[in-house]
Amino acid sequence: MAIKTARSTVGWQQNSAAHYKAPTSRRRVCTYWLAGKCNRNPCRFSHDASLLGNVYHRAAKQSSHMAEDFPGRKGPESSPVNSASSTSGERSESSTNKNPLKPQEKLCNFWITGNCVKGDACPFLHSWFHGGNFAMLAKLEGHKKGVSGIALPSGSTKLYSGSKDGTARIWDCHTGQCDQVINLGGEVGCFTCEGPWVFVGLPNTVKAYNIQNGASYNISGPVGQVHALEVANDMLFAGAQDGTILVWKGGSEADPFQMAAPLRGHTKGVVSLTVGRDRLYSGSIDQTIRVWDLHTLECVQELVGHTDVVMSLLCWDQYLISCSLDATIKVWGVATEGGSLEVGFTHHEDHGILALSGTIDTGGKPVLLCACLDNTVRLYELPSFTERGKIFSRREVRTLQMAPGGLFFTGDAAGTLTVWNWLDSPKSQKEQLPQPMESC
Numbered sequence: 001m002a003i004k005t006a007r008s009t010v011g012w013q014q015n016s017a018a019h020y021k022a023p024t025s026r027r028r029v030c031t032y033w034l035a036g037k038c039n040r041n042p043c044r045f046s047h048d049a050s051l052l053g054n055v056y057h058r059a060a061k062q063s064s065h066m067a068e069d070f071p072g073r074k075g076p077e078s079s080p081v082n083s084a085s086s087t088s089g090e091r092s093e094s095s096t097n098k099n100p101l102k103p104q105e106k107l108c109n110f111w112i113t114g115n116c117v118k119g120d121a122c123p124f125l126h127s128w129f130h131g132g133n134f135a136m137l138a139k140l141e142g143h144k145k146g147v148s149g150i151a152l153p154s155g156s157t158k159l160y161s162g163s164k165d166g167t168a169r170i171w172d173c174h175t176g177q178c179d180q181v182i183n184l185g186g187e188v189g190c191f192t193c194e195g196p197w198v199f200v201g202l203p204n205t206v207k208a209y210n211i212q213n214g215a216s217y218n219i220s221g222p223v224g225q226v227h228a229l230e231v232a233n234d235m236l237f238a239g240a241q242d243g244t245i246l247v248w249k250g251g252s253e254a255d256p257f258q259m260a261a262p263l264r265g266h267t268k269g270v271v272s273l274t275v276g277r278d279r280l281y282s283g284s285i286d287q288t289i290r291v292w293d294l295h296t297l298e299c300v301q302e303l304v305g306h307t308d309v310v311m312s313l314l315c316w317d318q319y320l321i322s323c324s325l326d327a328t329i330k331v332w333g334v335a336t337e338g339g340s341l342e343v344g345f346t347h348h349e350d351h352g353i354l355a356l357s358g359t360i361d362t363g364g365k366p367v368l369l370c371a372c373l374d375n376t377v378r379l380y381e382l383p384s385f386t387e388r389g390k391i392f393s394r395r396e397v398r399t400l401q402m403a404p405g406g407l408f409f410t411g412d413a414a415g416t417l418t419v420w421n422w423l424d425s426p427k428s429q430k431e432q433l434p435q436p437m438e439s440c
Contacts, residue, residue: 168191187203203226276315311352354373376397395414
């Protein structure tokens with residue numbers, strides 16, 4: 001089975017980037033500036049990037065300061081310096097090319113707030129992404145709290161987003177303008193769409209909107225927040241806070257959603273759902289994944305392997321990919337004659353993982369997007385898990401959505417919805433900067 005993607009096409013204009021002046025330098029390099037934390041202007045120490053090689057070597061004696069500046073690093077990558085035993089001739093090259101912290105791949109905290117005065121001399125990124133073959137098209141602002149759902153209904157030129165602020169926003173895909181704000185009366189837990197229908201997961205209910213005829217329904221039954229929604233085989237599945245998966249089947253025109261038997265087995269809330277190969281897969285706060293037969297609605301297997309919440313699930317070919325707050329991505333495959341799934345590969349991150357999504361780049365290669373708790377989204381080429389790039393955000397990205405035509409979307413906990421696209425061929429980061437776009 002191919003990676004599941006959204007079912008609509010949209011068009012976007014493009015955004016612009018800012019430029020900054022470079023400051024003058026002084027004799028000694030500021031270690032706080034190296035960590036992106038210097039708040040003195042002027043500073044009595046140098047902000048000169050040309051001295052980075054020597055500074056990183058000297059910092060070997062100041063590891064306690066650097067460890068505090070770069071939390072969360074483990075093992076050899078926890079140190080920004082090379083071995084003190086290296087020769088003086090190796091130091092400059094080592095510091096520039098082999099520094100595990102790769103400061104050029106770390107986002108500048110001052111640039112985020114518009115206060116970085118170092119310009120080209122800053123060793124940290126002044127960009128929302130790093131890597132080749134993709135670019136940012138637009139940032140859509142308006143939600144007051146985190147974006148928790150994104151939907152692109154089939155045949156529509158509108159993008160729908162839901163937020164923990166209790167609203168849904170409808171965006172025009174051609175202009176990037178917000179056309180409508182809908183007060184839903186409760187925190188949005190998730191979005192999904194199928195055909196003309198948009199489904200919204202809310203506390204104790206699912207709202208269904210038909211964008212063709214304007215019909216809307218409140219589907220009751222869930223207990224607590226609805227965290228996950230999925231549509232398959234003319235059935236709507238909703239993962240609820242009490243650990244139950246509610247199922248509705250298509251009914252009459254007057255009553256299009258008729259309750260079927262609920263799926264029970266999880267002991268805590270269901271937070272992720274996906275469908276593939278006549279199976280429904282559910283991930284839970286109870287740290288397990290359950291496999292359900294779509295025809296009988298019976299649980300046929302329980303997958304145990306994660307040690308924290310199973311946040312997101314993805315079907316890719318004959319594999320199931322899962323991620324967790326335990327900082328791992330697991331690839332499950334059929335390894336027994338009985339057809340049961342077992343872990344075939346585990347990928348480790350430095351931080352908990354919040355969401356997964358899969359797409360195909362313009363070269364036809366499958367790419368996995370992995371949103372982590374360190375406010376980044378990592379892009380990996382499958383099946384090798386070769387890193388393709390990284391996306392940065394002010395807050396953690398909790399929602400990922402794919403679309404045909406090389407587009408994909410990220411929604412973060414600050415309420416920002418960002419539009420990205422794949423480029424036709426790899427380009428330098430300078431060439432990737434988007435053209436000016438009308439502000440939205």
